[in-house]
Amino acid sequence: MNRYTYLLLIFLFSFNSISAQTKVEGVVNDKTGKTVPFANVVFANSAIGTTTNEDGEFYLQAEEKYDTLTVSFIGYETLKIPLTAAVNLNMEITLEESASTLEEVVIYRGKTSKKNNPAIDILKKVWENRRNNGVRTFDQYSYKEYEKLEFDINTIDSTLIKSRVFNGMEFIFDYADTNNVTGKTYLPMFINESLNKVYGDNILNEKKEVLLGNKNSGFNQTRNLIDFVKDVYDDYDIYKNYIKFFDKSFVSPVSTTGIDTYNYVLSDSAFVDNKWCYNIVYYPRRENELTFKGDFWVNDTTWAVKNINMETTRDVNINWIKQVYIEQDFKVLNDSVFLITKDFFMADFGLNKKKSSRGVYAKRTLLYDEYEFNNKRPATFYQQPVYNPQSQAYNRSEEFWSENRLEKLNEDEEGIYIMLDSLTKTRAFNRLYDIATIVQSGYVEFDGWDYGPVYSTFGFNDVEGVRTRFGGRTYFGQNDPWRIEAYGAYGFKDKKFKYGISGKVLLDPKSRLIISGGNRRDVEQLGTSLTNSTDVLGRSLASSSLLNVGDTDKLSSINLSVFSVEMEPLKNFTVRFGANYRELSPASPAFSLDYYVDEARTIIDSEINQTEFSTILTWMPGRKVSGYGVERNVVNEEDFPTLFLNYSLGVKDIFKSDFDYKKLQFFYNQPLLIGGLGRSNLSLEAGKT
Known part of the structure; x- marks a missing residue:
């Protein structure tokens, strides 16, 4: 650590001493x-408290002022260290082996015994009492849920502060703070608050959430980001064998499989909220597995977990993830x-996973209150509406938030x-x-319309050459009731102009009644899937990519006109009735569509005309969408x-259609999460004509 960075950290610690009275950081040897x-x-x-990591390092922060730090581990004498200042950095703590341990030659530094x-x-x-905990014990339940999402840039140092990227924005570094888990300095960049009323029925196995209010830091186009993050941090239960996030399954330290995965040490016992509890420290038995380290407190009468913290170990391999930290608190409702x-x-x-590397913190805090139980509601109450804009919830006043937050924002959060x-x-x-928006969406925004997708501006294939x-x-906003799209393309090898235009309008938000139509004249790679849709602006990779793998000389010219009516009578179940007319011909001499027109095989045609009527049923249970x-x-x-089920009927002689046929697709x-092995997808595709 260079001198400037050290002084900067001291300054940041001191600057934020009002919101966090005691901070300690160091290593235990x-x-x-x-x-x-x-x-x-x-x-x-x-x-x-906390536990040291694999390198014996620790960081701990508290809102209150404390004057003594206790460091302990089985096999060593407990050490009490006076804290003479509010901020204590670079502490080097040395533990001595206890006399009793030396006599017994038992030091719990590696694997602990499962017996005795x-x-x-x-x-x-x-394990024996886990089913007696939580809202699962009641027939019906409801509660209020307050959620806070925050994104921060971490590892703030002199290099970042002096970066040209932040020219004209230097004032933001006055709001830097220190993370109470990692000890790294960070700069908050986004915050979102939401308040929900949650209802559930364990008999009906139903759950319903009603959004009461939502507030964010003022950025546009953040609804998708918020919903994505909330989905990533889905509900998890410490009593289940696995805790899932980022498509990975971690062995829960409280699960019945944990005994084969973790070492457990009884570390302490004390009153927590007037309940006598035992503190158990746990850490992995083996390296390179999806595991945590941390500790939890257990009540001595109900045997329910009072508090738990879980931190991923350094050798956990998750793409782009350096560390994950989870903490949960529970309260006693009755005995x-x-x-x-x-x-x-x-x-x-x-x-990368270097300690000094810069990254982003994504933090989610959930608070629960106002629990109510056994208030029975009819099954119709839990039916999720197809149309649920909840626009009023996004325009709540400051008075609403002052009265309804389950905890007040601290000075740092208000400063965000x-x-x-x-x-x-x-x-x-x-x-x-603006640059980030273009990279994420692929569109350049203007007033009322967008240019793009920018990634399709240039392409190459053997038929068109450079395209x-x-x-x-x-585009007036995410929730536009109608949208028109169009494009024009030119191939410098075939010297032909192509185009596509489509439009759609939402007539009834409640049933999601949508009418759409359009026309496209372009080149296309046929036969890539049995279940190709009739998306009028759909483009195969052969016509829209700059780099292609494989032959792209067997393309077809297509003239496609479509019209459809779609509705969603039930949540995530759509019904679509459509009609389309398609003209196909070879786009290159290297490819032929020749076929015999008559039974005697004397007449050959190289173009295909199809008039088709279709009924498409799509069901996606569990799908979550953003917007309305x-x-x-x-x-x-x-x-x-x-x-996905598609029944199509081809009718001959309508608009010069060549064939009568019936087609079923x-x-x-089915996505599958296989324990700790990761994600897999089971797919089945079939068709008959």
Whole structure:
């Protein structure tokens, strides 16, 4: 650490001392100089603590002021360290082996025994009583849920502060803070708050969420990001065998399979919220597995978990993820039921896993209150409406938030709104934001219309040679009730102009009644799928990519006109009636569509004309969408099954159609999460003509 960075950290620690009164950071060693991983580090006379990482390092922060730090681990003497200042950096702590341990020659530094281990005895009690915890014990339930999402740039150093990227935006570094889990400095860049009323029925196995309010830091186009993050941080249950996030399944330290995955040590016992609890520290038995390290507190009568924190170990391999930290708090409802009151999830995204590398924190805080039970509601109450704009929830007043937040924003969080409001008014930031929007969406935004997709501007194939394409769409906002798209393209080898135009309008938001139509004259690769749709602006890779793999000389010229009526009578179940007319001919001498017209095989035709009527049924249970306009964004892509059934009827002699035929197409896709092995997809595609 260079001198400037060290001074900067000291400044940032001091600057934020109002919101966090005590901060400690350092490393724990034994007398030989070896680090002590997974040691317990706690502020004395509190339940606020952490465990050292694989390198014996720790960082701990608390809102209150504490004057003593307790460091302990089985096999070592417990050490109490006076804290003479509010901020204590670069602490080097040395533990000594306890006399009793030396006599018994038992040091729990590696694997712990499964037999005669009081921690595992307590864990077995947790297993026996886990069904007596939470809202699952009641027939019906409801509660209020407050959610806070935040994104931060982390590892703020002199290089970043002096970067040209932030010219004209230097004031934002006045809002830098220190993360209370990792100890890294960070700069908040986005915050979103939402308030929900949640209803559930365990008999009907139904759940319903009603959005009461939503507020974010002022950026446009953030609804998709918010919904995506909420889907990534889906509900997880520590009592289940696996905890899933980022398409990975981690073994839960409280699960019945945890005994073969983790080492458990009974570390402490104390009163937590007037309930006597045991503290159990856990850490992985083996490296290179999807596991956590951390600790949890267990009540001694109900055997329910009172508090737990879980932190991924350094050798966990998740793309772009350096670290994940989870913390949950529970409260006592009665002698047999604990309810979750707080759920905190933080992920550290980065291009590499070096400690000094810069990344992004994505943090989600959930608070729960106002639990009610056994208030029975009819089954119709839980039916999710197809149309649910909830526009009023996005325009709540400051008075509403002051009265309904389950916890007040601290000074740092209030500062985020102030900082981001100022940031959105700077020209430099708006330039960066526009560039990021183009990269993410593929469109360049103008007033009322967008140019794009920019990635299709240039392409190449053997028929057209170099291909240029210019297109656009109407766009006034994510929830537009209608949209028109069009493009024109030119191939410099075949010297032909191509085009496409389509339009769609949402007539009835409640039933999602949509009428659409259009025409396209272009080149296309036929036969890539049994279940090709009639998307009028759909383009195969052969006509829209700059780089192609394989032959692209067997393309067809297509003239496609379509008209369809679509509706969604039930949530995620759509019915579509369509009609289309298609003319096909070879786009290259290297490819032929020749076929005999008569039974005697004397007349040959090289063009195909088709008039087709179709009925398409699509069911996507579990799909989550964002928005309520004519187009909606799917936020949990590849996380739900899809069933597609298409019955088509070809009619001869209508618009010079060449054939009578009946065609049935079926497609099924089922995502599968196989324990700790990862994600797989089961697909089935069939057709008959």
